[in-house]
Amino acid sequence: MNFKRLGTIGAIAIAGSIVLSSCAANEAPAEPTASLSGTLVGAGSSAQGSAQEAWIAAFQTANPDVNITYDPTGSGAGRETFIGGGSDFAGSDSALKQEEIDGGFAACVPGTGYIQVPDYISPIAVIFNVDGVDKLNLDAATLAKIFKGDITSWDDPAIAALNAGTTFPSAAITAVHRSDDSGTTKNFADYLFQNAPDVWTEKPADPFPYATGEAAQGTSGVVGAVTNGTNTIGYADASKAGALGTAAIKVGDTFVNYTAEAAAAVVADSPAGATAGATDLSISINRTTTDPTHYPLVLVSYLIACNEYVKADVAPLVAAYLGYVTSADGQAEAAASAGAAPMSAALSDKIAAIISAIK
Amino acid sequence: MTTVTPSPRAKLRPADRIFSGATVIAGSIILAALAAVAIFLLAQSVPALVVDPAELKGSPSSFWEYVAPLAFGTVWSAFLALLMALPISLGIALFISHYAPRRVAQTLGYIIDLLAAVPSVVFGLWGIKILAPAIVPLYTWLVDNAGWFPLFSPPVSGTGRTILTVAIVLAVMIIPIITAICREVFLQTPVLHEEAALALGATRWEMIQMAVLPFGRPGIISAAMLGLGRALGETMVVAMVLSPAVLITFVLTGSQNSPTIAGNIALNFPEAYGVNVNALIATGLILFIITLIINSVARFVINRRKAFSGAN
Numbered sequence: 001m002n003f004k005r006l007g008t009i010g011a012i013a014i015a016g017s018i019v020l021s022s023c024a025a026n027e028a029p030a031e032p033t034a035s036l037s038g039t040l041v042g043a044g045s046s047a048q049g050s051a052q053e054a055w056i057a058a059f060q061t062a063n064p065d066v067n068i069t070y071d072p073t074g075s076g077a078g079r080e081t082f083i084g085g086g087s088d089f090a091g092s093d094s095a096l097k098q099e100e101i102d103g104g105f106a107a108c109v110p111g112t113g114y115i116q117v118p119d120y121i122s123p124i125a126v127i128f129n130v131d132g133v134d135k136l137n138l139d140a141a142t143l144a145k146i147f148k149g150d151i152t153s154w155d156d157p158a159i160a161a162l163n164a165g166t167t168f169p170s171a172a173i174t175a176v177h178r179s180d181d182s183g184t185t186k187n188f189a190d191y192l193f194q195n196a197p198d199v200w201t202e203k204p205a206d207p208f209p210y211a212t213g214e215a216a217q218g219t220s221g222v223v224g225a226v227t228n229g230t231n232t233i234g235y236a237d238a239s240k241a242g243a244l245g246t247a248a249i250k251v252g253d254t255f256v257n258y259t260a261e262a263a264a265a266v267v268a269d270s271p272a273g274a275t276a277g278a279t280d281l282s283i284s285i286n287r288t289t290t291d292p293t294h295y296p297l298v299l300v301s302y303l304i305a306c307n308e309y310v311k312a313d314v315a316p317l318v319a320a321y322l323g324y325v326t327s328a329d330g331q332a333e334a335a336a337s338a339g340a341a342p343m344s345a346a347l348s349d350k351i352a353a354i355i356s357a358i359k
Numbered sequence: 360m361t362t363v364t365p366s367p368r369a370k371l372r373p374a375d376r377i378f379s380g381a382t383v384i385a386g387s388i389i390l391a392a393l394a395a396v397a398i399f400l401l402a403q404s405v406p407a408l409v410v411d412p413a414e415l416k417g418s419p420s421s422f423w424e425y426v427a428p429l430a431f432g433t434v435w436s437a438f439l440a441l442l443m444a445l446p447i448s449l450g451i452a453l454f455i456s457h458y459a460p461r462r463v464a465q466t467l468g469y470i471i472d473l474l475a476a477v478p479s480v481v482f483g484l485w486g487i488k489i490l491a492p493a494i495v496p497l498y499t500w501l502v503d504n505a506g507w508f509p510l511f512s513p514p515v516s517g518t519g520r521t522i523l524t525v526a527i528v529l530a531v532m533i534i535p536i537i538t539a540i541c542r543e544v545f546l547q548t549p550v551l552h553e554e555a556a557l558a559l560g561a562t563r564w565e566m567i568q569m570a571v572l573p574f575g576r577p578g579i580i581s582a583a584m585l586g587l588g589r590a591l592g593e594t595m596v597v598a599m600v601l602s603p604a605v606l607i608t609f610v611l612t613g614s615q616n617s618p619t620i621a622g623n624i625a626l627n628f629p630e631a632y633g634v635n636v637n638a639l640i641a642t643g644l645i646l647f648i649i650t651l652i653i654n655s656v657a658r659f660v661i662n663r664r665k666a667f668s669g670a671n
Contacts, residue, residue, distance in 0.1 A: 174517025229518030
């Protein structure tokens with residue numbers, strides 16, 4: 001734990017120094033807004049953690065009198081903190097539940113509602129390390145069977161049928177999943193649950209549902225286990241896949257490799273979520289899309305804030321910071337520093353209109 | 360003239376009072392700290408013990424079903440580590456105290472102490488980057504050739520991140536602790552006993568059997584218990600190296616291993632909220648109780664054996 005904390009502090013320091021040094025020569029990444037000052041507190045999704053660090057560093061460079069903290073405590077804890085009034089905004093990998101909305105938000109003026117907008121889109125890559133195989137096609141049912149432990153060998157006919165021309169070793173599959181609770185697991189499971197419901201029968205949740213395969217801590221742990229092991233397969237944020245092979249997943253009748261554009265495209269074309277409204281842009285990701293320009297294995301993380309703040313002095317800060325995060329500049333920053341997929345311009349404009357109304 | 364009868368008690372000087380007061384304070388601080396930890400664990404655990412178990416992670420049928428694999432994994436990994444570390448530590452300690460030339464003994468003792476100063480996260484990195492990949496061929500061989508033996512039943516882990524790997528790393532971590540204490544105890548063996556044994560015609564090994572080991576037995580047990588305590592509570596190594604799953608298994612070479620309490624807390628605390636935080640703290644209480652029981656048993660064994668140890 002200490003190691004993780006130290007790593008975080010180190011990352012902030014490095015990110016901070018890089019941003020500081022680069023800004024001396026280049027133009028400031030965020031629009032310097034006249035005389036913003038004060039403190040802004042956020043908490044929530046650890047998936048957004050590294051993107052938030054980059055955003056905060058860039059925003060504070062442009063607005064030196066503003067102090068922003070983001071505590072990556074996890075999505076559930078982040079929503080709870082915001083609902084209780086302990087933070088000014090929250091980051092969350094899953095949209096607010098109806099009962100959370102009904103309970104009200106301590107930081108918001110009662111009756112003025114809340115804001116929920118996507119700010120971080122991250123494709124999840126299926127990574128593999130198999131002797132003599134550098135290209136892998138999988139469909140949802142086969143992927144689900146591999147991770148559930150129904151398919152145990154690489155030369156299984158189900159895998160061979162999807163990969164004509166590739167010879168697989170007759171070796172056991174080591175499927176690596178996350179040992180800690182994670183939004184990545186939940187989104188991966190949601191994809192399998194929606195596309196192969198007869199194989200993947202457990203409802204998607206943060207912990208991995210089956211007692212099969214290997215478990216490793218964090219994204220780096222999964223990537224490390226897949227890299228160091230042999231005949232391994234795992235799932236991780238696409239930005240962390242490194243030199244490992246990534247499997248193409250079947251969308252409609254074609255196999256699609258992950259790209260930032262394909263991830264952003266599926267988010268842009270997905271229907272609105274159950275709680276969606278004028279200031280709630282939550283979406284229910286179209287996991288069963290058949291459009292080959294889509295990559296449905298993505299994680300979407302949200303920003304949650306107030307329309308009208310009880311503490312009036314934080315409102316301009318929230319509007320400025322959230323505005324920057326969801327702007328083209330902010331999205332580019334997240335793409336560069338955390339490997340996120342920038343959201344489409346149309347979605348970004350829609351969010352800008354909502355955020356500019358914060359008071 | 361009256362004679363002043365001197366008081367039978369020695370006069371207490373201020374320094375005496377201050378010093379005895381200081382030792383009393385030091386003694387009570389440790390009790391207070393332990394009580395504070397126990398109260399914290401108890402108070403924070405209650406919500407998890409009374410809540411509907413379906414709300415806990417994995418929806419177990421009771422809290423005990425939730426904690427059983429964790430408790431088992433903790434004891435199993437620590438036991439394996441002790442099993443490997445104790446003979447090696449005794450060997451090193453005897454070598455340093457009775458076999459090695461003085462200069463070698465000093466250097467070796469210094470190196471062993473240095474091993475104790477390596478942070479556990481470094482051991483964890485070593486375990487995950489070096490040991491686990493390197494040991495896979497051995498595990499594969501064991502499973503292929505001894506798969507009929509329940510401890511090595513297939514399938515084999517493809518990454519080597521098994522409970523045996525964890526136990527090996529833990530053993531390396533507790534060797535310096537056990538060695539250091541055993542070495543000090545063996546050096547305390549009365550020279551008269553040793554010389555008497557030698558004078559009766561015993562070889563050096565027989566002398567160690569007759570004089571050193573019986574004398575050092577309580578010390579060996581204490582050292583083993585300290586090492587076991589370290590292994591039971593080790594967090595970072597387990598969180599980094601082990602591939603956990605929620606089940607109870609004795610298999611040493613598989614992908615699914617029983618998790619440990621400390622490792623499980625480390626993995627799940629950052630994202631836990633609500634009653635699951637209490638559940639994690641409640642598992643901490645269980646670990647506290649396990650450690651307490653093991654230490655009490657050790658204390659009992661030491662007291663029972665004291666009469667025969669030659670220490671009196």
